[in-house]
Amino acid sequence: MSESKNIKKFKFKSFGDESGWLVPIEASKDIPFEIKRIYYIYDTTANAVRGKHAHIDLEQVLVCLNGGCTIVVDDGKECKEVILSQRTDGLYIGNNVWREMKDFSKDCVLLVLASKYFEDSQYIRDYEEFLAVVGG
Ligand code: TYD
Numbered sequence: 001m002s003e004s005k006n007i008k009k010f011k012f013k014s015f016g017d018e019s020g021w022l023v024p025i026e027a028s029k030d031i032p033f034e035i036k037r038i039y040y041i042y043d044t045t046a047n048a049v050r051g052k053h054a055h056i057d058l059e060q061v062l063v064c065l066n067g068g069c070t071i072v073v074d075d076g077k078e079c080k081e082v083i084l085s086q087r088t089d090g091l092y093i094g095n096n097v098w099r100e101m102k103d104f105s106k107d108c109v110l111l112v113l114a115s116k117y118f119e120d121s122q123y124i125r126d127y128e129e130f131l132a133v134v135g136g
Contacts, residue, residue, distance in 0.1 A: 006094035007073045007082075012063075014088045023088055025113070031061045032092065033115040040065070040111045044104035051100045054124045056133070059115040062091045067108035074098040076134035084110070096134050098127065 003009070012023045012030060027035045041050065051072075062071060068085030075097055082091055093099055101110065116122070124130045 004075060006075060006097050008092040009082055010090050010092065012088045012090055031113060033059045035113050036116050037114040037118060040109055042109045044108060048104055049100055049102045054096055054098045054130045055122050056124065057095055058122055060093050061113045063111045065109045065111050067105035069101055069108050069110055070103040072100040076131055098130050
């Protein structure tokens with residue numbers, strides 16, 4: 001899958017020297033939306049597969065603060081796997097993208113920045129329904 005406007009891996013600027021590194025994230029500057037919500041996933045079990053949903057109207061940026069994991073992104077036409085293993089990597093996921101998170105390292109801490117508050121009605125949890133929505 002070529003990068004689309006709804007799926008984009010990118011690098012944050014980082015500042016550092018021998019004393020350590022710092023990555024700033026400013027809403028609407030380093031990521032393309034105002035941040036309304038932050039959550040993080042950790043202590044994932046071996047073989048855990050999370051996500052398995054799409055959002056109708058929600059933008060997110062995923063960053064692995066520790067360890068690594070694989071994000072499966074599917075726009076209904078193409079499906080690809082993105083590995084997040086660098087603390088300076090961000091993955092932007094826009095509307096109507098089916099995502100699954102897997103292959104978590106034991107020490108993985110996955111940070112998610114979201115453009116909206118949590119709303120269960122914004123989830124599509126059924127893959128067939130997702131395909132019908134995106135016309136895939
Ligand atoms: P879920 O979205 O299913 O997690 P994942 O996509 O990683 O598998 O959410 C798990 C639980 O956490 C579910 O009961 C809803 C709750 N939750 C919130 O209360 N607020 C949130 O911002 C998120 C993402 C989930």
